[in-house]
Amino acid sequence: MKRRDFFKASMPILLPTLVNGISLKALAETPFLRLAARGAGEDRVLVLIQLSGGNDGLNTVIPLEYYDAYHNARANIAIPAEKVLRLEGFDGTGLHPAMPELQQLFNAGKLTILQGVSYPQPNFSHFRATDIWLTGADAGQILSTGWAGRYLDQQYPHFPQDYPNAGMPDPLAIQVGSLVSPALQGPSLTMGMAISNPNSFYDLIGDKAGTPDNSRAGDQLSYIREMSVKTDQYAGVIKKAAQKVTKQSDQYPAPGKNPLADQLKIVARLVAGGLRTQIYLVSMGGFDTHAKQTDGADTTTGNHARLLARLSEAIHIFQDDLAFLQVEQRVMGMTFSEFGRRIQSNASGGTDHGAAAPVFVFGEGVRPGIIGQNPVFPDHLTVNDNVAMQTDFRTIYNTILEKWFQTDAREAAAVLLKDYPVLPLVGGGV
Amino acid sequence: MFGARKEDIDHFLRKSPKKAVRELLRDDYPIPAPPVNNYNDDKYTDPEIAAGADWTVSLKYDGMNNGRRRNSFKSWWFGLMVGQDRSLREKMVLFWHNHFVTESNTVDNAMFCYRYNVLLRQHALGNFKALVRAVTAEPAMLRYLNGYASTKKAPDENYGRELQELFTVGKGPDSHYTESDVKAAARVLTGYTLNYKTFTASYDPNRHDPGDKQFSAFYDNHVIRGLKGKEAEGEVDQLIGMIFSREEVSKFICRKLYRFFVYHSIDEVTEQQVIVPLAKLFRRKDYEIRPVLEELLTSRHFFDPANLGGMIKPPVDLTVGLCREFHVPFPAASEYLDQYGFWEQLRNQAAGMQQNIGDPPNVAGWQAYYQSPEYDKLWISSDTLPRRNQFSDRMINNGFARNGKKIGIDVVAFAASLPHPEDADKLIGDSVQALYAVPLPPEELQFIKTSILLSGLVGMSSDHYWTSAWQACQNNPDDKANRTLITNKLKNLYRHLLDLPEYQLL
Numbered sequence A: 001m002k003r004r005d006f007f008k009a010s011m012p013i014l015l016p017t018l019v020n021g022i023s024l025k026a027l028a029e030t031p032f033l034r035l036a037a038r039g040a041g042e043d044r045v046l047v048l049i050q051l052s053g054g055n056d057g058l059n060t061v062i063p064l065e066y067y068d069a070y071h072n073a074r075a076n077i078a079i080p081a082e083k084v085l086r087l088e089g090f091d092g093t094g095l096h097p098a099m100p101e102l103q104q105l106f107n108a109g110k111l112t113i114l115q116g117v118s119y120p121q122p123n124f125s126h127f128r129a130t131d132i133w134l135t136g137a138d139a140g141q142i143l144s145t146g147w148a149g150r151y152l153d154q155q156y157p158h159f160p161q162d163y164p165n166a167g168m169p170d171p172l173a174i175q176v177g178s179l180v181s182p183a184l185q186g187p188s189l190t191m192g193m194a195i196s197n198p199n200s201f202y203d204l205i206g207d208k209a210g211t212p213d214n215s216r217a218g219d220q221l222s223y224i225r226e227m228s229v230k231t232d233q234y235a236g237v238i239k240k241a242a243q244k245v246t247k248q249s250d251q252y253p254a255p256g257k258n259p260l261a262d263q264l265k266i267v268a269r270l271v272a273g274g275l276r277t278q279i280y281l282v283s284m285g286g287f288d289t290h291a292k293q294t295d296g297a298d299t300t301t302g303n304h305a306r307l308l309a310r311l312s313e314a315i316h317i318f319q320d321d322l323a324f325l326q327v328e329q330r331v332m333g334m335t336f337s338e339f340g341r342r343i344q345s346n347a348s349g350g351t352d353h354g355a356a357a358p359v360f361v362f363g364e365g366v367r368p369g370i371i372g373q374n375p376v377f378p379d380h381l382t383v384n385d386n387v388a389m390q391t392d393f394r395t396i397y398n399t400i401l402e403k404w405f406q407t408d409a410r411e412a413a414a415v416l417l418k419d420y421p422v423l424p425l426v427g428g429g430v
Numbered sequence B: 001m002f003g004a005r006k007e008d009i010d011h012f013l014r015k016s017p018k019k020a021v022r023e024l025l026r027d028d029y030p031i032p033a034p035p036v037n038n039y040n041d042d043k044y045t046d047p048e049i050a051a052g053a054d055w056t057v058s059l060k061y062d063g064m065n066n067g068r069r070r071n072s073f074k075s076w077w078f079g080l081m082v083g084q085d086r087s088l089r090e091k092m093v094l095f096w097h098n099h100f101v102t103e104s105n106t107v108d109n110a111m112f113c114y115r116y117n118v119l120l121r122q123h124a125l126g127n128f129k130a131l132v133r134a135v136t137a138e139p140a141m142l143r144y145l146n147g148y149a150s151t152k153k154a155p156d157e158n159y160g161r162e163l164q165e166l167f168t169v170g171k172g173p174d175s176h177y178t179e180s181d182v183k184a185a186a187r188v189l190t191g192y193t194l195n196y197k198t199f200t201a202s203y204d205p206n207r208h209d210p211g212d213k214q215f216s217a218f219y220d221n222h223v224i225r226g227l228k229g230k231e232a233e234g235e236v237d238q239l240i241g242m243i244f245s246r247e248e249v250s251k252f253i254c255r256k257l258y259r260f261f262v263y264h265s266i267d268e269v270t271e272q273q274v275i276v277p278l279a280k281l282f283r284r285k286d287y288e289i290r291p292v293l294e295e296l297l298t299s300r301h302f303f304d305p306a307n308l309g310g311m312i313k314p315p316v317d318l319t320v321g322l323c324r325e326f327h328v329p330f331p332a333a334s335e336y337l338d339q340y341g342f343w344e345q346l347r348n349q350a351a352g353m354q355q356n357i358g359d360p361p362n363v364a365g366w367q368a369y370y371q372s373p374e375y376d377k378l379w380i381s382s383d384t385l386p387r388r389n390q391f392s393d394r395m396i397n398n399g400f401a402r403n404g405k406k407i408g409i410d411v412v413a414f415a416a417s418l419p420h421p422e423d424a425d426k427l428i429g430d431s432v433q434a435l436y437a438v439p440l441p442p443e444e445l446q447f448i449k450t451s452i453l454l455s456g457l458v459g460m461s462s463d464h465y466w467t468s469a470w471q472a473c474q475n476n477p478d479d480k481a482n483r484t485l486i487t488n489k490l491k492n493l494y495r496h497l498l499d500l501p502e503y504q505l506l
Helices: A003-014 A031-036 A064-073 A100-107 A126-135 A147-155 A198-204 A216-231 A235-244 A259-272 A303-324 A393-404 A409-416 B006-013 B017-024 B065-082 B089-099 B110-123 B128-136 B139-144 B157-167 B179-188 B234-244 B247-261 B268-284 B289-297 B315-325 B333-352 B375-379 B384-397 B411-417 B424-435 B442-453 B460-475 B480-499
Strands: A045-051 A085-087 A090-095 A111-118 A173-176 A192-195 A279-284 A331-336 A357-362 A369-371 B192-195 B200-203 B400-402 B405-407
Touching (some): A045 A259, A045 A303, A090 A100, A090 A369, A100 A111, A100 A303, A111 A393, A126 B480, A147 A279, A147 A393, A147 A409, A192 A198, A198 A216, A198 A235, A198 A259, A216 B375, A235 A259, A259 A279, A259 A303, A279 A303, A303 A331, A303 A357, A357 A393, A393 A409, B065 B089, B065 B315, B065 B333, B089 B110, B089 B247, B110 B128, B110 B139, B139 B192, B139 B200, B157 B179, B247 B268, B247 B289, B315 B333, B315 B384, B333 B384, B333 B400, B384 B480, B411 B424, B424 B442, B424 B460, B442 B460, B442 B480, B460 B480
Parallel strands (some): A045 A331, A173 A192
Antiparallel strands (some): A111 A357, A331 A357, B192 B200
């Protein structure tokens, strides 16, 4: 049930009385009503998949259209043309052979590829570029808040003082697999909660993992941990949501085999369990492939291939699980990385820090296809040449805010600190 | 000590454990300067004591200055803990405060409170028997447990009871003093009064019960013969001598020291192997405190890895310790208003975590130091644990502000004080070692490095991204973007380390 419907249904009962002892007049100013007025976007979920290290876009989405130039630029790591996975309706573009699941997803109309995503004057430092992506800043701008944090602060004013409440009993955002990201940083504190690793999630919901530590310090620590679960105001709702889901897709690999899949499994469980949390962040690392990006003998294998295979597998199983749990329509996912890599490969069989790269957006709600063109290769390629920007990453954020979360344009511009265009990214069918 | 600074640790690491402990047990440090008038406000200006001047020279007390001075006293005391020498003295002052409890609310006189605190400091590492004798005739205690109002006509049993039950023989399995012993002790103790002109105690033989006092079999049916006149107060010495003839006194105190310094639970093995020999030493040394602490703190048992991190930090250890570990700079004595103001803010933080110095909850002290079976776990509740985390978060984020001044943790300075801040592994490892009593598992260290310092970058070669960012920050401090980045990462690092339960362990 959508929250607006929930509100409509409960309104006649609430109106003449009090809600938790607060008169309706007071309630009128609370986020509860604000939320209720927001409409269909509010039960929609965005899952951000951060690929840390700077993913090599040219070996992820391969420009078959310019295959010779591509091959010349990076002969030592180029994927053989015949191995590239084809995309229906787009002969000039294909996917790395390690990602058959994403090929299927694309052909099934549930994956959109955005080409050449970056921002003007791209930064080549991991840390700075990551901050730019997470805060939504211009290259020369230092922001102390995250883009998602600003969105949540706008939609759920007076956090955390007035939360949890009847309108929003659940965490505003959840990050699985690491500490709370700068993306979720609000004006004064973070708007999200972190489930720092999958084990701590299973601890939280009472599925104890690992062996108890019987030492004196261990005993004190487990007491403090227990108490900290009790004091986490969201522990209860998370546990309840998790317990509602007793069965998930059987395709997930064994825990630890694919950490991204482990994280997404938790996300699927919480979404299906009924959390109203709108934004989830998950991540995987290892994309900083300066050397030995591919195995020498077979460029379709090696480190980068393994990473892409995990990404592809994890997204596929996640989608499968969402369908199994009947929440597929509510969830949209997006991958991003702080930058792409250089057009030319280096002599150590890898690629150095670059600029623009493709972004994947997936789910039932996408308008499928490819947005943008294959990257163009300069005639006289030098080691410093980069993939050019076609799409500012913030137009993707803007499109998600306006078309997926159905925030009005003015509010989206306030979140992103500027007016960005809307891309044909979100389908009309959802 | 309450939290060790890095240079304290380095200092002691250069010495053998024995030498280090001996130095910690020195008490020839000067007696600190007394508290000053920081309390003039828009409703009151002390007509006698100038702003910034020592108020303990004043013998004038009224409804306006008393509460203000008490407040000043408590903040001053907090300041002594923050600014302590490399000595166990301040820690022992807190130990004795929790042992010989007085509550400033009940004592209700700033001068008594101050003098009592000075007494505890004087005897902190001295002789326990002498301390008991001194406490017995100390105005704050006479006031707190009504000794000043106890006369031969109406002996008040309060001090006579607690002297035995809480201060000396205790309630251990071998303590069998009786109700009649309480009554007899109360009669011995009659005669004290308080002089509110000089704020001293005096002894008035006319108020003293001159009859003989018969004690129970626990005290071998000892009789204290009634004394009169100038001799009368000598009964108190006899009483204390009689009590101290019971071995249980030494065991009781050794158990309490053990619980304060090592671990809350004392099993039969510990009793036999640690407490009994320690108590024997205590008696042999005629109740000198230092040899017992030296023996305990240099024992193999104390250094047994199994005992590391076995205790939950009391709130004072957490708040004072954090300030010391991170070199949180307080204003100098010349800026006493802000200095006391900040001490007060932090003292209130500890009070919010349920340890309000100067005012334990009752005569038995803070429950967490004695209440079986939970003991120190009582410090951690669904109310106090978030307060602890909010406190450390706040010290890292914005700190505490007052009159445009600020105190807080300078994360960059702390990192820079470590031997290798440019090395991500060493930065985290050294921080953990400096801040925790227990190690963190390797996968946790790895997780912290990847998710905080390296923004998710993994792999052998990723560490240099931190190294170059740190070095760039050192070489080019004007690069605001990089400095912000380093500062934020370090803030995240230390917030995380201080929020982990490991930081709550002692």
